[in-house]
Amino acid sequence: MRRIVIWITAMVMLGAYIAGMAKLVKADRVAWLQGPSGHCEEVPQGNSAPWRVVLLGAPGVGKGTQAALLAEQMGACHLSTGDVFRHADGRPECEQSVAMQEAMEFMRRGELVPDATVWEMVRERKACLHCRGGFILDGFPRTLAQAESLQTLLVREGLALTAVVNYEMPEAEIVARLGGRRTCEACKAVYHVTERPAKVDGQCDKCGGKLVLREDDRPEAIKVRLEAYERSTAPLISYYQKMGLLLRVPATGSAEEICVRTIVDLKGRRLKGFAEKLWAAAENRRDT
Numbered sequence: 001m002r003r004i005v006i007w008i009t010a011m012v013m014l015g016a017y018i019a020g021m022a023k024l025v026k027a028d029r030v031a032w033l034q035g036p037s038g039h040c041e042e043v044p045q046g047n048s049a050p051w052r053v054v055l056l057g058a059p060g061v062g063k064g065t066q067a068a069l070l071a072e073q074m075g076a077c078h079l080s081t082g083d084v085f086r087h088a089d090g091r092p093e094c095e096q097s098v099a100m101q102e103a104m105e106f107m108r109r110g111e112l113v114p115d116a117t118v119w120e121m122v123r124e125r126k127a128c129l130h131c132r133g134g135f136i137l138d139g140f141p142r143t144l145a146q147a148e149s150l151q152t153l154l155v156r157e158g159l160a161l162t163a164v165v166n167y168e169m170p171e172a173e174i175v176a177r178l179g180g181r182r183t184c185e186a187c188k189a190v191y192h193v194t195e196r197p198a199k200v201d202g203q204c205d206k207c208g209g210k211l212v213l214r215e216d217d218r219p220e221a222i223k224v225r226l227e228a229y230e231r232s233t234a235p236l237i238s239y240y241q242k243m244g245l246l247l248r249v250p251a252t253g254s255a256e257e258i259c260v261r262t263i264v265d266l267k268g269r270r271l272k273g274f275a276e277k278l279w280a281a282a283e284n285r286r287d288t
């Protein structure tokens with residue numbers, strides 16, 4: 001009898017899980033990639049407590065992969081500033097502003113795009129911060145100035161970050177990862193020559209597109225990017241730690257393992273906050 005009850009409960013839970021998964025709509029990110037002229041057809045369903053998360057970590061730790069996985073699992077929108085630049089890079093020159101053309105020159109050299117350009121781009125897309133599914137910010141903020149501008153904007157818009165995840169990995173592993181990374185020219189899917197090879201060498205499993213070494217994954221650009229990270233982005237770790245938002249997550253293991261670790265930590269943090277509020281309310285009741 002007990003076995004039957006367990007079996008039925010497991011089936012009901014599995015059914016609810018699958019139904020919940022079906023409700024998760026994969027955001028098409030048009031408004032983010034195109035800016036104010038774009039309109040999303042596919043918007044995440046959202047829930048009463050959307051996740052608003054920033055991902056930090058040196059280039060190569062796998063923030064992009066994690067952002068995509070987390071967005072899918074948590075029903076949020078993946079907002080990557082690097083993707084906006086790469087999307088603009090693929091468009092005809094006559095459609096690109098001068099600031100965008102200059103930004104792409106910085107990107108090709110592996111340097112950070114100036115704060116003013118990045119901020120203008122994000123500010124224009126502030127509606128995406130209100131996405132009902134929440135957001136996973138990947139590659140932004142990258143400097144203290146960007147983090148402060150974001151914080152001011154969030155407060156003005158009545159929004160708050162849920163957490164800031166810092167992915168941690170030794171530098172030697174980062175260099176090996178970036179050098180072996182290959183990206184599909186067409187759909188931007190990411191592979192690795194040894195860790196995550198495509199089924200057919202040089203060809204994307206998903207769309208058959210050509211796999212290339214991103215310009216900013218060339219060895220000269222990797223060096224510049226890591227220096228830029230140490231100089232400009234690493235200070236954000238203590239900035240967010242002081243705000244009580246930082247979660248440190250080891251970025252070793254498979255992408256799926258890292259994703260599960262991140263979700264467990266994020267949910268744990270939310271539960272802890274919830275428990276603290278309940279506890280404080282109970283204390284208040286006792287005192288009055």
Ligand code: AMP
Binds near residue numbers: 080108141
């Ligand atoms: P990512 O895909 O996040 O590694 O970004 C690729 C490149 O875009 C970076 O190496 C920079 O040149 C540029 N970029 C993306 N986001 C930012 C940002 N928040 N601040 C400055 N440059 C950025």
